[in-house]
Amino acid sequence: MHRAPTQELFTSRTVDHWAEVLRRGVDHLGERARRVGAPHSGSSVEPVAKLVADVDLDRPLGDVEEVLDELGQVYLDDAVWFHDPGYVAHLNCPVVIPALLAELYVSTVNSSLDTWDQSGGGTLMEQRLVAWTAERLGLGEDADGVFTSGGTQSNLQAMLLARAEAAPRVGGDLTRLRVLVSSDGHFSVRKAADLLGLGPDAVVVVPVDERRRMDVGALARELDRLPEGTVPMAIVATAGTTDFGAIDPLLPLARLAHAHDAWFHVDAAYGGGLLTSTRRRHLLDGVEAADSVTVDYHKTFFQPVSASALVVRDGRTLRHAAFHADYLNPKEAVVPNQVDKSLQTTRRFDALKLWTTLRMMGADAVGELFDGAIDLAQGLHARMRELDDVEVRVAPVLSAIVFRYRPPGLSARAASDLAPRIRAELASGGRAVVAGTKVDGESWLKVTLLNPATSPADLERVLHEVRAAGAGLLAEDVQQRGEVA
Numbered sequence: 391m392h393r394a395p396t397q398e399l400f401t402s403r404t405v406d407h408w409a410e411v412l413r414r415g416v417d418h419l420g421e422r423a424r425r426v427g428a429p430h431s432g433s434s435v436e437p438v439a440k441l442v443a444d445v446d447l448d449r450p451l452g453d454v455e456e457v458l459d460e461l462g463q464v465y466l467d468d469a470v471w472f473h474d475p476g477y478v479a480h481l482n483c484p485v486v487i488p489a490l491l492a493e494l495y496v497s498t499v500n501s502s503l504d505t506w507d508q509s510g511g512g513t514l515m516e517q518r519l520v521a522w523t524a525e526r527l528g529l530g531e532d533a534d535g536v537f538t539s540g541g542t543q544s545n546l547q548a549m550l551l552a553r554a555e556a557a558p559r560v561g562g563d564l565t566r567l568r569v570l571v572s573s574d575g576h577f578s579v580r581k582a583a584d585l586l587g588l589g590p591d592a593v594v595v596v597p598v599d600e601r602r603r604m605d606v607g608a609l610a611r612e613l614d615r616l617p618e619g620t621v622p623m624a625i626v627a628t629a630g631t632t633d634f635g636a637i638d639p640l641l642p643l644a645r646l647a648h649a650h651d652a653w654f655h656v657d658a659a660y661g662g663g664l665l666t667s668t669r670r671r672h673l674l675d676g677v678e679a680a681d682s683v684t685v686d687y688h689k690t691f692f693q694p695v696s697a698s699a700l701v702v703r704d705g706r707t708l709r710h711a712a713f714h715a716d717y718l719n720p721k722e723a724v725v726p727n728q729v730d731k732s733l734q735t736t737r738r739f740d741a742l743k744l745w746t747t748l749r750m751m752g753a754d755a756v757g758e759l760f761d762g763a764i765d766l767a768q769g770l771h772a773r774m775r776e777l778d779d780v781e782v783r784v785a786p787v788l789s790a791i792v793f794r795y796r797p798p799g800l801s802a803r804a805a806s807d808l809a810p811r812i813r814a815e816l817a818s819g820g821r822a823v824v825a826g827t828k829v830d831g832e833s834w835l836k837v838t839l840l841n842p843a844t845s846p847a848d849l850e851r852v853l854h855e856v857r858a859a860g861a862g863l864l865a866e867d868v869q870q871r872g873e874v875a
Contacts, residue, residue, distance in 0.1 A: 400498060418461075430468070430469075433468045433820075442464050470482075472484055475841060475852075489747050491746055499739075501738075502737060504719075504735050504737055506725035513727075515745055519741050520537070520699060523685060527674075532704050533702060534702060534704075536732045539696045541657065544684035545626075547700050548702075551707045552569075552655065554710035555710075559621050567588050568616060570625045572604035574632075576628065588623075596609045602636040603638045603639060606642045610646060613650055622650045624655055626657060629661035629662070629664075629673075636787055640656060656677050657684045659684050660788065662686060681703050682703070690763075691747070693740075693747065694743060763841065763842045771791055780795060793837070795859075795860030809834055809835050822852045822856070824856065837852070
């Protein structure tokens with residue numbers, strides 16, 4: 391029997407039903423999580439697509455157990471489980487339990503963090519966390535910021551502020567503005583330049599050094615040879631590049647930015663977790679000179695997606711993102727309205743997840759988790775260096791390692807061709823999920839370690855899977871060449 395639609399609303403009358411449904415859901419999900427033995431099922435797109443397409447969304451199941459069973463089939467059976475030690479691909483972290491507790495409150499109360507009259511204390515809690523982050527960044531008393539959906543949005547807003555600050559210098563001709571970023575900088579910087587109408591030549595790509603950091607000398611040369619009439623709008627440094635985890639030399643880059651009156655933005659979406667490290671905080675030295683900083687809590691603070699922030703040195707610059715509507719945030723409002731600082735209007739109370747984490751665990755404990763992941767990467771790198779059939783591109787600074795299977799005698803070209811095949815072989819079995827990338831036109835494999843609960847033995851198993859897959863594929867190639875001959 392189906393319940394009346396109003397009985398499915400969360401109200402004071404339906405609290406018992408709400409609690410029972412959640413309990414059954416928690417039991418179901420917990421049981422599935424206990425049975426996870428690999429990061430992925432290895433299934434291809436087609437069979438999963440058929441399962442999803444066969445669901446008749448116009449015929450509700452009604453019973454929660456039937457719904458949960460169906461969710462198991464169309465979602466959980468083929469989900470990618472980031473907490474499994476065989477998942478070492480992208481910047482996806484297992485999440486801390488206090489943040490999951492907060493998610494219950496975020497979704498149930500459903501505060502919208504755009505205006506005071508939709509959030510109340512949530513507004514002040516987000517502001518307090520922004521101030522806490524700004525203090526750890528060392529940005530000063532005038533700093534401010536806002537939570538965002540992720541690093542891409544944070545970087546977009548940073549470039550919006552930089553554009554607004556630089557526009558008067560070019561008489562409003564945005565095509566004369568330039569953004570300088572390293573060749574390993576995040577793609578969202580280029581995307582932001584496009585969305586902001588800066589023109590196809592706006593982004594100047596600066597070479598990296600042997601450690602995959604932005605080359606300071608190369609940046610100086612690029613600044614000196616900018617065409618006459620163009621203005622360096624922003625210099626974007628990266629504190630934790632996606633592929634290598636490299637941290638650009640922040641202070642020298644800041645000096646160049648300030649000498650050219652350019653906005654200095656630090657994309658610390660990956661490396662921002664160092665703010666809580668008791669052992670490696672120094673790796674972010676120089677970030678205090680930034681005009682704006684991106685921090686993704688849903689990476690190295692171990693928060694559920696989404697939880698990011700843009701923090702700026704001078705809170706007044708956030709006015710460039712403000713738009714006042716009489717029905718929402720009129721100019722004469724005297725209460726704090728976060729929508730005045732945000733590109734979004736309706737916005738989840740994602741800050742509550744970080745708040746609950748800090749109140750239950752403390753910042754040092756979060757830092758220990760990130761340090762643990764970095765320790766694992768350094769241990770894996772040391773192990774890789776012992777092997778004569780594994781080639782590592784650069785020693786890790788954070789927790790990402792770019793490498794490939796290359797036994798003695800195998801050419802670089804052959805190793806490049808083999809890398810994506812190894813990745814596909816592993817994915818088809820679901821035993822391990824590794825990432826792939828290209829460096830200087832050649833294909834490589836990549837592991838990104840964000841699970842400090844992973845053991846060295848787990849990583850040894852993943853490494854064995856890579857090497858065994860590579861050796862097996864090479865053996866198949868030899869056999870096929872023999873059959874053709």
